[in-house]
Amino acid sequence: MRLGVITGLARESECLDVFPAGQRPAVRCAGAKSNRAHVLARELANEGCQGLLSFGTAGGLTADQPPGGLIIASSVTAPDGRVFETSKPWLDRVQNILGPDDGATIAGMAGAATVITTPETKKDLGLAANAVAVDMESHAVGAAAAEAGLLFMIIRAVADPVDRSIPGWVLGNISSRGTPHYGAILAGLAAHPWDLPTLLRLKRDSDRALQSLRGVAGRLGPLFGLG
Helix, strand or coil: CCEEEEECCHHHHHHHHHCCHHHCCEEEECCCCHHHHHHHHHHHHHCCCCEEEEEEEEEECCCCCCCCCEEEEEEEECCCCCEEECCHHHHHHHHHHHCCCCCCEEEEEEECCCCCCCHHHHHHHHHHHCCCEEECCHHHHHHHHHHHCCEEEEEEEEEECCCCCCCHHHCCCECCCCCECHHHHHHHHHHCHHHHHHHHHHHHHHHHHHHHHHHHHHHHCCCCCCC
16 A cells, blocks of 8 residues: 655654655645645645545644644545545544544544634634634645545644634745745744744644654554555
8 A cells, every 4th residue: 555645844744754764655745735735635646645644733623622632534624615534444443553542533624725823713613614623735635535536534733722823924934845934934023022922832832733743653654554
């Protein structure tokens, strides 16, 4: 079996470094862009992958999703209302490998084309989509998997909980390689120094999410339970 993995950020892709170089699945980083995630997922399908995994961080939409909380999604609702189900047999294998006390949430997720930045919009989206978390790649990967007739899975960890706001000036500072534009971020921080505590909290929460992703990758192995 060959697995294709789509992430949004370079740091998410680096979580696969827990595997020896020759055993890592094929991974592509979409640079936090939904359209690019779809294109890259189609490329992985054309390269012979039998399964597509959306892997990375997410924003929490409900109060029971803390920073670092792990989500194995049963489905994702796209911004246009389409719902893409993940593979039930694959999800069952993931659960069996992790065991009954892994603490992961099995639930639906929401897809978004832009970052959801305020607690109010997060809560509203959670209710509208019946979802516990949101990201920008999973619905695009789900669409590509459906188009190619491939197995589909989502494994995400919460990086910003539902009550956490993200300053608007931070958005859009991610390169196509999924790395931050540090110069632009430092310039923005110089203009908004009062946002420093918020950024430090976001960094801490993001680090917890990445730690969870590394942990689950190491436990599931290079195929993430695909076969």
